[in-house]
Amino acid sequence: MTTGLALRSVTKRFGGFAALEEVDFVAHGGEVHALLGENGAGKSTLMNVACGIYAPDEGRVEIDGKAVSIAGARDAAARGIGMVHQHFKLVPAFSVLDNILLFNPGRPAAEVGAEAQRLAARIGFDLPLEARAGTLPVAEQQRLEILKVLIGGARIVILDEPTAVLSPEEGTALMGLIRGLADEGAAVILVTHKLHEALHHSDRITVLRQGRTIAETTPEGMNPAELTTLIVGEQIVEEPELSSHVGERVIWLNGVELAGDAGRRGLTGLDFQVRAGEIYGVAGVAGNGQSELAEVLMGLARPTGGTVWMDGENITEAGPAGRRRAGLACIPVDRYRHGLAGRLSVADNYAVNGVLAGRYGGWMWLNRAKARARAREAVEEFDVQGVRGMGQRAALLSGGNAQKLVIAREFEGETRVVLAHSPSRGLDVRAGAAVHARLRAARDAGAAVILISDDLDEILLLSDRIGVLSDGRMAAEFTAPADRAEIGRAMVSHGDD
Amino acid sequence: MDFLANWLINIPGFAVPFALAALGLIFSERAGVLNLGAEGFMLGGALAGVGLTLNGAPPLVALGGAMVAGAALGLVFAVLVAGLRINHVISGLALVFLAQALTSYIANENDWANQSFAGLQDLVLGQDIVVWATPLLCLGTVWLLGRTRFGLTLRAVGENPGAADAAGIDVTAMRFAAIAIGAALMGLAGGYLTVAVSKIWVDNVVGGRGWIAIALVIFARWHPWRALAGALLFGCIEALIPRVNAAGWAVPQYYLQMTPYLATLAVMIWSAARGGDRWAQPAALGQHHIREERD
Numbered sequence: 001m002t003t004g005l006a007l008r009s010v011t012k013r014f015g016g017f018a019a020l021e022e023v024d025f026v027a028h029g030g031e032v033h034a035l036l037g038e039n040g041a042g043k044s045t046l047m048n049v050a051c052g053i054y055a056p057d058e059g060r061v062e063i064d065g066k067a068v069s070i071a072g073a074r075d076a077a078a079r080g081i082g083m084v085h086q087h088f089k090l091v092p093a094f095s096v097l098d099n100i101l102l103f104n105p106g107r108p109a110a111e112v113g114a115e116a117q118r119l120a121a122r123i124g125f126d127l128p129l130e131a132r133a134g135t136l137p138v139a140e141q142q143r144l145e146i147l148k149v150l151i152g153g154a155r156i157v158i159l160d161e162p163t164a165v166l167s168p169e170e171g172t173a174l175m176g177l178i179r180g181l182a183d184e185g186a187a188v189i190l191v192t193h194k195l196h197e198a199l200h201h202s203d204r205i206t207v208l209r210q211g212r213t214i215a216e217t218t219p220e221g222m223n224p225a226e227l228t229t230l231i232v233g234e235q236i237v238e239e240p241e242l243s244s245h246v247g248e249r250v251i252w253l254n255g256v257e258l259a260g261d262a263g264r265r266g267l268t269g270l271d272f273q274v275r276a277g278e279i280y281g282v283a284g285v286a287g288n289g290q291s292e293l294a295e296v297l298m299g300l301a302r303p304t305g306g307t308v309w310m311d312g313e314n315i316t317e318a319g320p321a322g323r324r325r326a327g328l329a330c331i332p333v334d335r336y337r338h339g340l341a342g343r344l345s346v347a348d349n350y351a352v353n354g355v356l357a358g359r360y361g362g363w364m365w366l367n368r369a370k371a372r373a374r375a376r377e378a379v380e381e382f383d384v385q386g387v388r389g390m391g392q393r394a395a396l397l398s399g400g401n402a403q404k405l406v407i408a409r410e411f412e413g414e415t416r417v418v419l420a421h422s423p424s425r426g427l428d429v430r431a432g433a434a435v436h437a438r439l440r441a442a443r444d445a446g447a448a449v450i451l452i453s454d455d456l457d458e459i460l461l462l463s464d465r466i467g468v469l470s471d472g473r474m475a476a477e478f479t480a481p482a483d484r485a486e487i488g489r490a491m492v493s494h495g496d497d
Numbered sequence: 498m499d500f501l502a503n504w505l506i507n508i509p510g511f512a513v514p515f516a517l518a519a520l521g522l523i524f525s526e527r528a529g530v531l532n533l534g535a536e537g538f539m540l541g542g543a544l545a546g547v548g549l550t551l552n553g554a555p556p557l558v559a560l561g562g563a564m565v566a567g568a569a570l571g572l573v574f575a576v577l578v579a580g581l582r583i584n585h586v587i588s589g590l591a592l593v594f595l596a597q598a599l600t601s602y603i604a605n606e607n608d609w610a611n612q613s614f615a616g617l618q619d620l621v622l623g624q625d626i627v628v629w630a631t632p633l634l635c636l637g638t639v640w641l642l643g644r645t646r647f648g649l650t651l652r653a654v655g656e657n658p659g660a661a662d663a664a665g666i667d668v669t670a671m672r673f674a675a676i677a678i679g680a681a682l683m684g685l686a687g688g689y690l691t692v693a694v695s696k697i698w699v700d701n702v703v704g705g706r707g708w709i710a711i712a713l714v715i716f717a718r719w720h721p722w723r724a725l726a727g728a729l730l731f732g733c734i735e736a737l738i739p740r741v742n743a744a745g746w747a748v749p750q751y752y753l754q755m756t757p758y759l760a761t762l763a764v765m766i767w768s769a770a771r772g773g774d775r776w777a778q779p780a781a782l783g784q785h786h787i788r789e790e791r792d
Contacts, residue, residue, distance in 0.1 A: 073665040102664050
């Protein structure tokens with residue numbers, strides 16, 4: 001077979017670091033080809049080579065059996081390669097039609113509009129051409145992205161982590177759409193780290209690890225454990241493990257309301273409690289009030305109604321500092337923005353809580369030596385890798401190790417409540433497992449753990465109880481072990497059943 | 498009655514520099530370049546207009562020269578913000594101060610200061626050709642930004658440079674173009690001030706009109722027609738000031754000279770209080786575009 005895209009012995013180096021080394025990857029027309037690998041395995045780099053953003057240092061790119069050299073995004077589009085990025089490349093202020101025109105320049109608007117309508121109808125959805133792209137729901141924005149590349153005549157469609165922002169139902173619908181594209185002869189490349197997508201929705205699977213092709217296989221006869229071993233290079237199987245000892249309630253919310261506005265969603269009538277020694281998972285599609293709930297719990301946003309209680313005290317009016325003193329530990333969603341000050345040293349980042357609590361001197365002087373010594377111990381204890389010295393900038397740590405540093409700091413004092421917001425996002429399987437182990441350890445030591453995550457697998461793996469956040473309300477509550485499909489339904493119920 | 502007629506006939510002349518400068522700013526800012534250099538580009542244009550006129554160039558040639566001078570300063574600004582990706586605010590402020598000192602220096606070296614000249618003559622109804630051309634330029638801007646591929650591309654760069662980049666658009670080149678066009682219009686605004694209004698060079702002849710134009714663009718929510726309306730409003734105020742004194746009303750001069758800035762403040766407070774339209778400001782205004790080299 002000669003149709004489709006072939007990357008042959010592609011090597012790409014950044015400085016001295018080889019992001020790709022002699023990688024082979026072939027996607028044929030008519031198939032869905034899953035590209036699997038951990039963060040940093042080279043998936044994105046490989047796809048950037050395929051769409052001409054990077055030129056390979058060695059090796060070649062072939063389209064329909066002919067070697068080509070792709071000169072950039074526009075050239076890739078002209079050659080029939082379309083990329084749907086994980087972070088959409090839309091202009092929110094533009095209409096749907098203008099967004100399509102931007103990617104398909106030089107054709108009359110009316111003609112492109114008619115083609116968009118026709119194409120959308122054929123693959124089974126409709127799009128309001130005049131609506132502003134930024135007002136569309138996320139799933140429709142993604143369809144717009146797909147439409148954009150199809151109108152450009154793409155026969156090789158690359159989707160980078162397409163289901164990351166979708167509910168399970170929307171994800172399934174997208175997989176159906178992708179299958180339809182393949183049936184029409186397109187080569188669809190599905191870049192993902194979700195095993196079940198690769199196993200259930202692809203025809204072939206290529207696994208990358210550390211910039212090399214590890215395997216090319218079919219999903220038949222593969223199971224998740226084997227696939228994980230291929231991806232990670234060793235066997236890491238995390239099993240759910242329920243709490244053995246649940247105590248009194250530690251933190252609870254009573255009818256908490258938060259007024260929404262242009263940029264943020266409101267919260268409506270939130271009631272839930274978390275007991276000592278349990279992990280309470282908050283599931284939901286991203287953007288249904290998770291960030292707002294986290295801000296309310298951290299004390300960054302003051303509820304417009306209702307009360308928050310901790311250990312029998314009303315902490316609704318308490319700010320972040322007061323809550324920390326009461327024993328709240330926070331692992332924020334964006335560790336580089338809210339968790340760490342990247343330009344400051346590892347020691348400073350570690351010591352900041354202790355400094356505020358007065359552990360390293362008073363308000364006039366700072367016992368830096370003591371802070372450094374304590375930071376060194378913590379780095380050791382929490383296995384933070386890649387620290388060459390306590391004076392090293394925190395920004396130089398990899399994602400997993402930065403997260404470990406945040407956790408080391410947050411777990412420093414006596415912890416009554418742990419709030420973890422997507423703690424393993426962007427981490428590879430191994431680093432994620434280490435973070436999970438820390439959360440379990442905190443729970444087993446008697447803390448009440450609130451885990452907010454849009455990764456349902458993570459919720460199911462860790463939680464003793466699960467609340468589903470939908471449209472700013474708690475749509476349903478489940479006790480583990482819970483049924484995945486039922487949770488999925490609650491995630492899109494909008495709290496009205 | 499005389500007072501009113503005299504006032505009305507003078508409004509367009511005062512409104513035109515605001516309108517042209519605001520149009521220039523709209524070009525630049527719709528492409529995402531926060532442009533605080535307006536006062537500088539206007540000064541460059543104003544000086545070029547004076548220099549050319551005093552050396553015998555006809556007024557229209559002098560105005561053309563003003564546009565070229567504005568664009569040349571614009572290219573300096575573009576190298577800073579689009580090429581070297583220096584902070585837009587700092588670059589804009591630096592450019593204004595540079596232009597203030599440089600234009601005064603050049604004018605005084607060449608003895609251009611305080612020499613009056615005939616300048617641009619009126620065409621019809623007591624208005625000159627630039628007054629008549631300004632609405633057409635506004636129409637042209639609306640059409641160019643809203644109806645052409647160039648405009649779509651320019652606005653995409655100002656709204657989401659990442660998306661524009663992914664669409665194969667050269668973000669840096671687009672910003673260079675937008676800044677150059679905008680600076681040429683601002684140069685024309687400055688040239689008009691000297692060639693058609695003051696007909697003389699004094700240091701800092703632009704006198705803060707560039708700053709008012711910046712406020713005007715925010716008030717107009719980056720839309721050309723609304724900018725034209727705002728320019729007329731400020732034209733009314735500016736045209737009123739000399740006439741109040743001439744009519745012999747006992748209003749202290751300093752209060753009068755304050756009015757454009759009071760009006761600016763009022764307009765800014767009004768736009769802030771109204772809030773609303775979250776699509777109005779270009780989403781990537783003041784942001785640099787740096788392609789992610791690695792994930």
